[in-house]
Amino acid sequence: MNEILIKHTKDFFRKTFNSEADKVILSPGRINIIGEHIDYNDGYVLPAAIDKIICFAFEKNNSNIANIYAVDLNESVEIDVTKEAVLSEVVWTNYLRGVLFQLRLKGFEISGFNCSFSSNIPTGSGLSSSAALECGFLFGINEMFNLGIKSIDIALMGQSAEHWVGINCGIMDQFSSVMGLENKVIKIDCRTLDYTYHDANFVDYSLILFDSNVKHSLFTSEYNNRRIECNEGLCIIKENYPEIESFRDCEVDHLMTLKAKMSDNVFKRSLYAVKEIKRVIQACEALDKGDIQTLGKLMFETHEGLSKDYEVSCAELDYLVDLAKAEEDVIGSRLMGGGFGGCTITLVKKGSEAVIKERFTKLYTEKFNIDLKIYDVKVSNGTSLYKN
Numbered sequence: 001m002n003e004i005l006i007k008h009t010k011d012f013f014r015k016t017f018n019s020e021a022d023k024v025i026l027s028p029g030r031i032n033i034i035g036e037h038i039d040y041n042d043g044y045v046l047p048a049a050i051d052k053i054i055c056f057a058f059e060k061n062n063s064n065i066a067n068i069y070a071v072d073l074n075e076s077v078e079i080d081v082t083k084e085a086v087l088s089e090v091v092w093t094n095y096l097r098g099v100l101f102q103l104r105l106k107g108f109e110i111s112g113f114n115c116s117f118s119s120n121i122p123t124g125s126g127l128s129s130s131a132a133l134e135c136g137f138l139f140g141i142n143e144m145f146n147l148g149i150k151s152i153d154i155a156l157m158g159q160s161a162e163h164w165v166g167i168n169c170g171i172m173d174q175f176s177s178v179m180g181l182e183n184k185v186i187k188i189d190c191r192t193l194d195y196t197y198h199d200a201n202f203v204d205y206s207l208i209l210f211d212s213n214v215k216h217s218l219f220t221s222e223y224n225n226r227r228i229e230c231n232e233g234l235c236i237i238k239e240n241y242p243e244i245e246s247f248r249d250c251e252v253d254h255l256m257t258l259k260a261k262m263s264d265n266v267f268k269r270s271l272y273a274v275k276e277i278k279r280v281i282q283a284c285e286a287l288d289k290g291d292i293q294t295l296g297k298l299m300f301e302t303h304e305g306l307s308k309d310y311e312v313s314c315a316e317l318d319y320l321v322d323l324a325k326a327e328e329d330v331i332g333s334r335l336m337g338g339g340f341g342g343c344t345i346t347l348v349k350k351g352s353e354a355v356i357k358e359r360f361t362k363l364y365t366e367k368f369n370i371d372l373k374i375y376d377v378k379v380s381n382g383t384s385l386y387k388n
Helices: 002-017 091-105 129-145 151-165 172-179 219-240 252-261 264-288 292-309 315-325 353-368
Strands: 023-032 047-060 065-070 075-080 113-119 184-189 195-199 205-215 330-336 341-349 373-377
Touching: 002 023, 002 047, 002 065, 002 113, 023 129, 023 172, 047 129, 047 172, 047 373, 065 091, 075 091, 091 129, 091 151, 113 129, 129 151, 129 172, 151 172, 172 184, 184 264, 195 264, 205 315, 205 353, 219 252, 219 264, 252 264, 264 292, 292 315, 292 330, 292 341, 315 330, 315 341, 315 353, 353 373
Parallel strands: 065 113
Antiparallel strands: 023 047, 047 113, 047 184, 065 075, 184 195, 205 341, 205 373, 330 341
């Protein structure tokens, strides 16, 4: 599928600019195996790049103008790279303007160029197409103009570009898009940005995303509430246990002694954070041993925590995970992302994918009268220069 996308992007570039692209860049979306809502709680996340990508084609054009075509949208924009970037009403262009703003901020000087890009990352499904857009665009400029920007700095500048757009994201999306490796997940320490790779060669299992095709409007307000509740819980813990600096230093036993001092919601949010941080560590240990069954069990436990303690699930996501639990050939499933809609990530025994997809689709549509979208994904390499 990616080869078709690459050919399509290069053909469009040739037809539009009447020349061959000088650089072709592949920039992937990402999944998160486990570690949800832990990035802002000083915990760990366990993401991976996937084989759904944005393909970019580039060449210099000896002017001051960047001519950029979004092939899928049939839209284009011209940006003067010598002038300071400003936000536009055309939303997709702002992620690219944010990258140009970061380059200017850090003292890099570039000239004009031509660019076209096309994607097979499903938008709105929680696979971080915006991070792939920022990081792939910056990676291409870095290659074209030999700027010497390191991979980790491409990720950080991509994050800053998204902040400039107005989305206060963590580092996970850009980091995994740039730093991903085939058949590896990345354990990222969200406090220090230290990272380690762990085997994720799911030999006997397939990773399938079941997209609920819903987005509930609660997300923004409830996300902010969760951050406030976690902060309140941590403050109470620190008051009573001064040696504890964050949830990663806290045990469930500590929390139990403080239950009476916390509101019900604050206790539940704190309990989830403490348990999820430990689950990420256990997941890495399981992957290092090739123990995919244990990983699956931890995924089910995470969903239970997200649904009951963190309360960021919804009826549609809970139903998809309940369907997964009832299947002998499914060993793990959970909601992925912020919650209140989006996808579940599910580990399915190879050979049973078709039957399970058909069953889930039928039952989900019957219950909610909503079409279920399904994406097969593989753990893949991060942003890279395509070589014919």
